[in-house]
Amino acid sequence: MKAILVPAESHGDGEHALRMAAEVARRFAGHVEAFALQMPPLVNLTWDPAGVAIMNGADFDHRRNRDEARELTERVMREADVPIAPGEGDGGAEALAGVSARSGPRWSWNDKPMAGDAFLGCYGRVFDLTVVGRPSPEGASITSLESALFESGGPILIAPPMRLETGFGESIAVAWNGSSETARTIAFARPFLRMAKRVVVLADDGGLGDQPSGALVQRRLAASGLDVELKLLPSGGIRSGETILAETRALGCDLLLKGAYTQSRLRQMIFGGATSGILAKADLPVFMAH
Known part of the structure; x- marks a missing residue:
């Protein structure tokens, strides 16, 4: 379990999957790659100035959500004592190159914009494990879980909607x-x-x-x-x-x-x-x- 993918979301349960991904990385000296999971905005087909304003607002919300997701990821990884890969703050897949030669767990951030469920499932094919949150009305989506499950070709680890007080897998x-x-x-x-x-x-x-x-x-x-x-x-x-x-x-x-x-x-x-x-x-x- 060296290559671990985790979607980062800024909702209340968002940190549980990140904490679990960090725990897996610590256990197997693996590399966590996180990205902001968000849906692309609807395409605006009109030239209505009000519509443009709505789209600009949606774009702002996406940037804000992406920034919040990254801040959450940085905090969780810091608290879990998983350092960022040297020089790989936005490395994406390239950050995984040579990970087996490094000692200890690492993480990196993939800054791909508007990365949604389709990206999660497709990109997960080059990872050993995808970590997702358990679906809930206010938290993780069932469509995200099923995209990772059916499209990645690999396994998923589902984090429960609460912080675990101890480790898992014993x-x-x-x-x-x-x-x-x-x-x-x-x-x-x-x-x-x-x-x-x-x-x-x-x-x-x-x-x-x-x-x-x-x-x-x-x-x-x-x-x-x-x-x-x-x-x-x-x-x-x-x-x-x-x-x-x-x-x-x-x-x-x-x-x-x-x-x-x-x-x-x-x-x-x-x-x-x-x-x-x-x-x-x-x-x-x-x-x-x-």
């Missing part, structure tokens, strides 16, 4: 439902799993049919030298976000691994699903991939 719960998405999530999460003191596989082996069991996932991870437990859930429990979160809390785990949208997004919008439930209520970091 005790990891893996929600195993037999899906390819969850298998991919486990593969992406190897760096975190290797550093964990305890790993618990949550599974509903009776409901998996011909798909590999939780016991086989436990065997796979144990073969890598990990201390792995298996917790079998009641029938259907692995399909419930609330059950997964409740079991994760009861076990004292501080990071949840979950394949995202193993059922279609449309189905989950209509009927609900584990991913939707977790995104709505998770109060711990969640590592996801699709």
Whole structure:
């Protein structure tokens, strides 16, 4: 996890994802690249002076939001003791060149204007991890999370909407439902799993049919030298976000691994699903991939 991308937003929950990105960088001696996530203004097709004034005001708001996002990023990284990369204040992707040769965590700022969800998803393809906030009405957007999840091709780490008093990843719960998405999530999460003191596989082996069991996932991870437990859930429990979160809390785990949208997004919008439930209520970091 050397290359970490995080969108910076100046709303109330904006600093939680930044703090989590800083923690990942400290843990893996990685490089955080931050940018101001903001939507492009609507195109003004008229010559109405009032319309021009509105556009000028929108441009001012974007500049102000970008400045506030950078100030927030600088403060969080300073408090987390993550220094800016020497000479790379606005380095963008170039700031990542040679990062493996440096000792300790670093961060840089990408000053790309009007960088929105499309940029977040596309640009995330050249990073090991994208850190985003958990969606909420006043905070991070579900469209930003889903852009990073579906378009980057890599994993995302979701910060809960509160400041964590301690670190995370010492005790990891893996929600195993037999899906390819969850298998991919486990593969992406190897760096975190290797550093964990305890790993618990949550599974509903009776409901998996011909798909590999939780016991086989436990065997796979144990073969890598990990201390792995298996917790079998009641029938259907692995399909419930609330059950997964409740079991994760009861076990004292501080990071949840979950394949995202193993059922279609449309189905989950209509009927609900584990991913939707977790995104709505998770109060711990969640590592996801699709």
